[in-house]
Amino acid sequence: MRNSPIGIFDSGVGGLTIYEEIHRLLPDENIIYLADSKNAPYGEKSKQEIINISVKNTEFLLSHGCKLIVVACNTASTNAVKYLREHYNIPFIRVQPAIKPAALNSKTKVVGILATKSTLKSELLYETSQRFAQGVDVVERVGVGLVTLIESGKMHSEEMTSLLKKHILPMLEKDIDHLVLGCTHYPFLTDQIQEIVGNKVRILDSGEAIARQTKVILEQENLINLDATEIKRRFYTNKDPEVMQKILDEFDEGFKAIKTNF
Ligand code: DGL
Numbered sequence: 009m010r011n012s013p014i015g016i017f018d019s020g021v022g023g024l025t026i027y028e029e030i031h032r033l034l035p036d037e038n039i040i041y042l043a044d045s046k047n048a049p050y051g052e053k054s055k056q057e058i059i060n061i062s063v064k065n066t067e068f069l070l071s072h073g074c075k076l077i078v079v080a081c082n083t084a085s086t087n088a089v090k091y092l093r094e095h096y097n098i099p100f101i102r103v104q105p106a107i108k109p110a111a112l113n114s115k116t117k118v119v120g121i122l123a124t125k126s127t128l129k130s131e132l133l134y135e136t137s138q139r140f141a142q143g144v145d146v147v148e149r150v151g152v153g154l155v156t157l158i159e160s161g162k163m164h165s166e167e168m169t170s171l172l173k174k175h176i177l178p179m180l181e182k183d184i185d186h187l188v189l190g191c192t193h194y195p196f197l198t199d200q201i202q203e204i205v206g207n208k209v210r211i212l213d214s215g216e217a218i219a220r221q222t223k224v225i226l227e228q229e230n231l232i233n234l235d236a237t238e239i240k241r242r243f244y245t246n247k248d249p250e251v252m253q254k255i256l257d258e259f260d261e262g263f264k265a266i267k268t269n270f
Contacts, residue, residue, distance in 0.1 A: 011235050013038035013242075014222065015069030015077040017062075020045040020159045021245075021252050022193030023080025026103065028259065029219035030078065034226070036236035040072045042270075045247035049155040050083040051124025051191070058126065062088035066096060068270050072242075075231050078222055079103065080192050082123060086130035099225050104136065105190035106212040111141035113210070114186050118145045120179035120209075123190025125150045133190075147182050149175050155193050161251045163196055172197065176204050189213040196255075244268045 014030065016023050020043050027041055047053075047061050062084045069077055078101045079085045079092070085102035092100050105127070110119040119141070127133060128148050137146050154175070157168050179187065187209050189195055195213045202211060226232045241263055245252045249265035256263045 009075050010231055011038060011233050012073045012075035013040045013240065015040050015042070015072065015074030016080045017042040017044060017065040017069060017077070017084075018081040018192055019048040019050040019083065020155065020193065020247075021255055022155065022158070022191065022196075023078075024252075024255055024259075025192050025195040025213070026078060026080035026215050026218050029215035030222055033219040033223055036233050036239060037226075038233065038240045039242070040069055040074060041241075041243045042068055043243070043245040043247070043252055045159055045245055045251070048159050049124065050081060051126045051150075051155065053126065055087045055126075058084055058087040059091050062092060063095075064270075066092055068244075070096070070098075074098070076101065076222070076226065076229075078218065080218070082127045082190050082192060086127050086132040099229060101218060101222050101225060103192060103214050103218050105133065105188050106214045106217065107133075107136050107146065107188055108140035110186035110188050110210075110212050111144040111146075114144055116183045116185040117143060118147060118182055118184045119186040119188060120147045120149065120176075120182070120184040121188040121190050122149050122151045122175060122179075122194060123188075124155070125152075127190050145182070147179050147184055149179055151175055151191060151194065154197070155191065158193050158196060159247075159251060161254065164200075168197070169200065172200055172204055176201060180205060180209070184209060186210050186212060242266060244270070246270050
């Protein structure tokens with residue numbers, strides 16, 4: 009079991025931002041990544057649809073022998089992880105927007121969160137804000153269109169720049185000093201967003217925290233891989249592999265995107 013892979017899934021390439029952090033912290037782990045790009049974006053789907061899709065993704069990863077699954081998608085984490093934990097007997101790690109550190113460190117007492125519609129209206133987000141952001145104004149914005157642009161390979165485009173400005177400038181007017189990226193696709197846009205917000209706004213994502221949590225759970229469950237002689241990593245996508253390949257090329261680890269008919 010220890011040398012079985014960690015499974016990671018997302019509605020597309022976004023979860024690769026989480027993969028990067030897990031790879032950094034746990035270089036000896038075997039990993040299977042699934043980009044369910046065919047069904048992206050999840051953010052506009054109903055809770056039940058997101059649960060059904062997450063079950064299919066989980067079954068795919070289990071058929072590859074995964075010992076633990078990281079749900080590297082805020083939308084699936086907020087809507088489906090409770091269900092997955094109740095129905096499967098392996099550990100699930102979920103991602104959660106970094107509202108707590110943003111609220112704790114805010115001087116203006118106004119923080120922004122950019123996420124999908126489904127994440128913003130989820131119970132989990134409501135509870136997190138209630139618990140950790142008392143006395144802080146949380147300005148929410150649905151990042152309409154951002155995931156679709158990234159999934160169609162237009163991460164660096166004029167269309168992206170104007171869409172980002174449209175979403176972010178209204179938050180700046182409200183005097184935010186922290187901006188939480190509540191969708192795992194968005195850290196790919198950090199540099200572009202930083203250019204728009206300037207250096208007075210701190211951008212936060214949850215990648216590192218998720219990697220740390222994955223390590224803690226692997227240790228607790230005695231699942232850390234002890235045999236690092238041959239590390240296997242596989243990156244599956246059920247859509248055009250070019251978008252994923254471009255990102256993998258930037259990681260410079262020589263991995264190939266594998267097309268699956270799943
Ligand atoms: N990466 C997913 C997330 O973190 C994107 C959601 C979507 O597909 O709309 O929410």
